[in-house]
Amino acid sequence: MDFFVSHAGPDTAWAEWIATTVEAAGYSVELDVWDWTAGTSFVAAMERALSRADRLLALASPDYFSRTWTAVEWEAAFVRQSEDAGFLVPVLIRPCGPEEYPRLLAPLIYIDLVGLDEAAARRTLLDRLAGARRPPMGTRTTFPGAYAGSALAGGRHPPVVFPGRLPPVWGPVPARNLLFTGRDRLLDRLHEQLSGGLGRVAVSALQGLGGMGKTQLAVEYAWRYADLYPLVWWVDAETPIALNAGLAALANTLGVGTGDVPERAAAALAELGRREGWLMIYDNVTDPASIAAVMPPSSGRLILTCRDPALRRVGAELVEVGEFTRDETAALIRRHVPDIDETAADRLGEMLGNLPLAVDQAGAFLAATAMALDGYLALLAVHPQVLLDEDTPHHPGLVTTVMAAHDQLAAGYPAAAALLDQLAFLAPEPIPLAAIPVGTASPVPGALLVADPLTTHIMLAAIGRYALARRSGATVQLHRLVQSLLRARLTPASVRASLEAALTLLGTVTPQDAEDPANWPAYGELVPHITAAAAHLAHADDVLEPDRFRLLLDRACWYLYSAGQLTSARVLTESTYVRWKSGLGADHPDTLNAASSLASVLAALGKHEEARVLDEETLGRRRRILGHDHPHSLISANNLALRLSDLGEYQAARVLDEDTFGRLRRIRGADHPETLTSANNLARRLADVGEYQAASALAEDTLFRRRRVLGEDHPSTLHSANDLALWLAELGEQRAAHSLAEDVLVRRRHVLGVDHPDTLRSANNLALRLADLGDHEAARALAEDTLARMRKVLGEDHPNALVVASNLALELAALGMSHAAQVLAEGTLSQMRRVLGKEHPFTLKSERDLAAARIDLTAHE
Numbered sequence: 001m002d003f004f005v006s007h008a009g010p011d012t013a014w015a016e017w018i019a020t021t022v023e024a025a026g027y028s029v030e031l032d033v034w035d036w037t038a039g040t041s042f043v044a045a046m047e048r049a050l051s052r053a054d055r056l057l058a059l060a061s062p063d064y065f066s067r068t069w070t071a072v073e074w075e076a077a078f079v080r081q082s083e084d085a086g087f088l089v090p091v092l093i094r095p096c097g098p099e100e101y102p103r104l105l106a107p108l109i110y111i112d113l114v115g116l117d118e119a120a121a122r123r124t125l126l127d128r129l130a131g132a133r134r135p136p137m138g139t140r141t142t143f144p145g146a147y148a149g150s151a152l153a154g155g156r157h158p159p160v161v162f163p164g165r166l167p168p169v170w171g172p173v174p175a176r177n178l179l180f181t182g183r184d185r186l187l188d189r190l191h192e193q194l195s196g197g198l199g200r201v202a203v204s205a206l207q208g209l210g211g212m213g214k215t216q217l218a219v220e221y222a223w224r225y226a227d228l229y230p231l232v233w234w235v236d237a238e239t240p241i242a243l244n245a246g247l248a249a250l251a252n253t254l255g256v257g258t259g260d261v262p263e264r265a266a267a268a269l270a271e272l273g274r275r276e277g278w279l280m281i282y283d284n285v286t287d288p289a290s291i292a293a294v295m296p297p298s299s300g301r302l303i304l305t306c307r308d309p310a311l312r313r314v315g316a317e318l319v320e321v322g323e324f325t326r327d328e329t330a331a332l333i334r335r336h337v338p339d340i341d342e343t344a345a346d347r348l349g350e351m352l353g354n355l356p357l358a359v360d361q362a363g364a365f366l367a368a369t370a371m372a373l374d375g376y377l378a379l380l381a382v383h384p385q386v387l388l389d390e391d392t393p394h395h396p397g398l399v400t401t402v403m404a405a406h407d408q409l410a411a412g413y414p415a416a417a418a419l420l421d422q423l424a425f426l427a428p429e430p431i432p433l434a435a436i437p438v439g440t441a442s443p444v445p446g447a448l449l450v451a452d453p454l455t456t457h458i459m460l461a462a463i464g465r466y467a468l469a470r471r472s473g474a475t476v477q478l479h480r481l482v483q484s485l486l487r488a489r490l491t492p493a494s495v496r497a498s499l500e501a502a503l504t505l506l507g508t509v510t511p512q513d514a515e516d517p518a519n520w521p522a523y524g525e526l527v528p529h530i531t532a533a534a535a536h537l538a539h540a541d542d543v544l545e546p547d548r549f550r551l552l553l554d555r556a557c558w559y560l561y562s563a564g565q566l567t568s569a570r571v572l573t574e575s576t577y578v579r580w581k582s583g584l585g586a587d588h589p590d591t592l593n594a595a596s597s598l599a600s601v602l603a604a605l606g607k608h609e610e611a612r613v614l615d616e617e618t619l620g621r622r623r624r625i626l627g628h629d630h631p632h633s634l635i636s637a638n639n640l641a642l643r644l645s646d647l648g649e650y651q652a653a654r655v656l657d658e659d660t661f662g663r664l665r666r667i668r669g670a671d672h673p674e675t676l677t678s679a680n681n682l683a684r685r686l687a688d689v690g691e692y693q694a695a696s697a698l699a700e701d702t703l704f705r706r707r708r709v710l711g712e713d714h715p716s717t718l719h720s721a722n723d724l725a726l727w728l729a730e731l732g733e734q735r736a737a738h739s740l741a742e743d744v745l746v747r748r749r750h751v752l753g754v755d756h757p758d759t760l761r762s763a764n765n766l767a768l769r770l771a772d773l774g775d776h777e778a779a780r781a782l783a784e785d786t787l788a789r790m791r792k793v794l795g796e797d798h799p800n801a802l803v804v805a806s807n808l809a810l811e812l813a814a815l816g817m818s819h820a821a822q823v824l825a826e827g828t829l830s831q832m833r834r835v836l837g838k839e840h841p842f843t844l845k846s847e848r849d850l851a852a853a854r855i856d857l858t859a860h861e
Contacts, residue, residue: 229279
């Protein structure tokens with residue numbers, strides 16, 4: 001193959017013209033848009049093209065040198081150039097400044113096509129390439145002016161016109177945005193939709209929220225592909241009057257039609273029916289229904305820009321215009337602030353949610369003021385309405401865009417606007433909404449109940465129509481900056497009212513069992529919104545926190561703990577406990593629930609002393625207020641026994657567990673889940689003091705009951721099964737212990753995930769059982785994987801991680817890896833003494849086990 005044409009997306013027209021020109025001169029050419037079909041591996045195709053081409057034509061432009069994949073292509077070609085002189089041929093198609101054109105390429109002679117007409121460009125290109133291997137085949141490209149409506153479809157590749165020429169009929173397309181960045185995939189998708197065969201008007205609708213750049217995308221498409229159409233006409237379609245006026249102006253340009261505006265508009269549409277291959281753009285359609293009366297005939301193409309997804313009703317293919325990619329954000333920021341580093345650009349993009357209009361405004365502000373990024377981000381968090389108020393050269397500012405849409409929504413649908421104000425206090429994630437069920441219908445699990453079905457439908461449809469939120473199925477999602485601007489416009493009194501309404505809305509959710517993994521997906525959707533609302537509470541005075549919201553928040557904290565998301569659990573539970581203790585009082589039932597949850601989280605994180613203090617205080621308050629036999633008091637007693645055991649106070653823990661178990665069995669019955677939890681804890685205490693036979697018997701009975709009451713895969717059932725495997729091993733029943741431990745690990749991986757703390761404890765248990773059976777290699781492999789995961793999830797100093805590390809040292813020693821065992825054992829024992837203390841049972845057991853394995857620990861005596 002003679003040439004591989006390397007180009008940036010915005011220069012596709014140039015690539016096709018050059019490829020057609022050199023192919024007509026007898027060369028063989030590979031061009032991605034011609035030869036790489038859908039589903040092709042882009043990287044593999046690029047590597048093949050670079051290896052089999054004799055020369056690479058690099059179409060040099062500012063876009064070419066700012067994109068990742070084109071950089072990969074020309075850099076690979078530059079490497080080959082050192083061995084194969086002349087392989088890399090730069091072809092300058094647009095001016096590049098010294099800061100844009102790479103210094104590495106400066107010594108290479110390039111072909112300059114900038115400013116040439118078609119004939120001169122063809123002659124220059126072919127003369128500089130020189131040496132055609134066969135005479136021209138008689139094929140030539142179509143010179144601008146000879147437009148064919150079917151040029152967009154058919155054949156291996158269509159006839160191509162010389163880039164850069166405007167069609168005979170052109171207007172009034174807005175000026176091209178010289179800072180337009182990225183969006184290649186969207187432009188390609190739009191072009192593919194418009195390139196289908198004729199038979200009906202090809203309609204593509206650019207749809208999305210305000211500030212996403214729909215209009216700018218349409219402008220860029222019109223300029224980039226202008227040479228493919230004999231007529232390109234732009235119409236402001238915000239109102240029927242403006243739309244008809246734009247069509248009447250087209251009639252004047254075409255010299256058709258007389259009479260008033262509607263008559264001339266009709267004449268323009270009729271004239272389009274007598275022409276082929278044109279492109280019409282209806283910008284900012286606000287009422288999709290109004291378009292049906294002014295649809296152009298079936299001989300051309302139509303682009304619509306609109307916020308309302310109801311454009312589907314007019315037969316349009318939707319192209320959803322969303323946020324920038326992170327790379328596109330960084331690229332636009334650098335157009336304004338060239339020296340900004342990657343980390344700073346990422347931080348800014350994260351804060352702006354990669355919203356194109358906001359990115360443009362932020363870049364312009366930073367360039368104009370030279371403000372430090374930290375200062376800008378701090379100001380943006382507090383006063384977004386100030387920083388995002390100024391209009392851009394191509395679009396009103398984000399404040400104007402959002403406020404205008406909200407005002408229109410409030411005028412027509414005040415209840416929908418009020419709902420939007422409430423959703424502004426939730427997270428910028430999909431919000432599950434549903435209508436209040438009618439009659440005997442059940443509520444949708446995990447959904448916020450808005451209103452009766454008809455009212456809910458009307459409100460959500462109105463919000464979607466003004467594109468202030470993205471709607472997908474039963475969820476609604478607001479952009480973070482839209483939320484910030486909606487909150488910023490509220491008075492203090494309105495903030496309180498909207499936040500209280502948001503909390504009440506969240507309180508309509510029916511909380512499910514937070515320990516059941518089947519309910520975790522619903523909690524996963526809800527927790528970001530619960531967390532966001534709770535964060536606003538910390539900054540709002542005198543806001544009423546409804547009882548039902550507090551219940552949901554308490555369940556959310558317990559879900560994070562149960563699901564093993566311990567860091568998030570600590571943040572949410574700790575802030576909740578502090579707020580409720582201050583606002584409700586230390587003795588309030590909700591405060592005590594939060595204290596109990598926080599203690600469990602702290603213990604799971606290895607903060608056993610902090611957990612013990614909190615559980616002791618909670619138990620004391622509950623016994624004083626509720627009495628010793630109240631279920632909540634007994635739950636606290638259970639928890640405190642766990643803390644005592646974690647700290648090595650096994651006998652005190654056993655006494656407390658025996659008392660608690662007796663009370664619960666009498667009050668709740670033998671099969672109640674709380675009784676079974678207490679029974680499981682008591683079995684552990686019996687094992688702690690060496691009574692393995694009694695522990696095994698109680699664990700076996702508890703496992704049987706839990707399987708019957710809760711099911712085989714319930715987390716509590718798996719707790720009992722995991723513990724029973726431990727006690728069976730202590731009693732010498734190694735095969736039974738191994739079989740049970742293996743089953744528990746499989747189930748926990750399926751139910752909880754491979755990195756859940758309980759799953760990792762099961763993995764450690766199975767590694768020990770493998771070692772008991774003499775399979776030290778398998779035990780070592782599993783222990784190594786478990787240790788790595790535990791350190792990542794819980795931290796290197798977590799007691800559970802230290803126990804696994806100590807066990808791994810034993811396996812290394814058993815396999816004859818003495819040095820590795822020595823290093824790991826010494827480091828682990830040192831950490832245990834520092835974290836747990838020299839007299840902690842874990843530390844003492846580790847010392848005994850390592851000494852029995854003949855690992856020299858004299859350095860730590």
